[in-house]
Amino acid sequence: MKFSVFQMEIIPGNPKQNRDKVENWVREVVQNERPDTIVLPEMWTTSYTLTKLNVLADDMGEPTKTFLSKLASEYHLNIIGGSVANKVGDKIYNTSLVFNSKGELVYEYNKIHLVPMLNEPLYLTGGTKKVETFELDGIKMGLIICYDLRFPELARSLALAGAEVLIVVAEWPTARKNHWTSLQIARAIENQMYVISSNNIGSLDGVDYAGASMIIDPWGEVLCQGSNTNEETITGVLDAARVSEVRKDVPIFESRVPNLY
Numbered sequence: 236m237k238f239s240v241f242q243m244e245i246i247p248g249n250p251k252q253n254r255d256k257v258e259n260w261v262r263e264v265v266q267n268e269r270p271d272t273i274v275l276p277e278m279w280t281t282s283y284t285l286t287k288l289n290v291l292a293d294d295m296g297e298p299t300k301t302f303l304s305k306l307a308s309e310y311h312l313n314i315i316g317g318s319v320a321n322k323v324g325d326k327i328y329n330t331s332l333v334f335n336s337k338g339e340l341v342y343e344y345n346k347i348h349l350v351p352m353l354n355e356p357l358y359l360t361g362g363t364k365k366v367e368t369f370e371l372d373g374i375k376m377g378l379i380i381c382y383d384l385r386f387p388e389l390a391r392s393l394a395l396a397g398a399e400v401l402i403v404v405a406e407w408p409t410a411r412k413n414h415w416t417s418l419q420i421a422r423a424i425e426n427q428m429y430v431i432s433s434n435n436i437g438s439l440d441g442v443d444y445a446g447a448s449m450i451i452d453p454w455g456e457v458l459c460q461g462s463n464t465n466e467e468t469i470t471g472v473l474d475a476a477r478v479s480e481v482r483k484d485v486p487i488f489e490s491r492v493p494n495l496y
């Protein structure tokens with residue numbers, strides 16, 4: 236499966252312009268890279284304009300659901316739709332939406348761990364639903380959002396549920412960029428799975444974002460990595476057989492003794 240990741244410079248507080256930007260990028264990437272699956276970053280419609288989310292957030296996933304579903308079916312493309320601010324009743328969640336190439340919604344996830352360093356808990360509500368895996372073209376995947384990366388239990392539970400690919404959608408600041416790259420490599424090595432991430436670049440309210448979107452193989456080798464400052468596309472091809480090879484060579488899932496820890 237070929238993945239293209241959009242390392243996007245998000246226009247703060249302007250969902251319409253960001254949707255136009257994503258649509259133009261999809262048109263180009265389909266022509267140039269011809270991926271099977273694309274990945275967008277966290278909060279790509281608004282960025283962290285937290286004080287304005289009451290007005291800017293989606294309502295029950297709309298219009299993002301209709302927008303991404305149409306794009307997916309029109310271009311026959313799986314879309315891992317990053318995440319968007321999403322109002323449900325009087326609460327706002329940070330919600331990821333995944334569509335298959337027929338335009339069907341195959342997974343929806345509300346970010347569980349809200350990030351105190353960006354005041355997220357003051358404005359958003361954390362998800363309460365257990366994480367699950369989903370399938371795209373027969374490959375099992377799990378998805379986490381940004382700060383979730385710091386909680387290894389989450390990635391491990393997805394690996395135990397059969398995920399061979401971990402998707403990380405993020406707006407990870409430059410101030411902690413070595414944590415961003417090191418933790419992704421750690422999650423790939425310890426769970427022997429591919430890790431594919433989309434992070435944004437640019438700045439908002441004095442926070443610079445780190446880019447460095449990555450495609451990492453189950454051995455922990457970085458296959459592609461974006462720069463820290465440029466809007467760009469990173470593309471890589473996954474070989475599902477590599478997961479079973481690595482798990483055979485170093486059989487950690489057979490060596491675990493979970494009743495002792």
Ligand SMILES: O=C(O)CCC(=O)C(=O)O
Binds near residue numbers: 383407
């Ligand atoms: O954990 C971090 O250092 C960054 C997390 C973050 O920026 C986020 O969850 O949006």
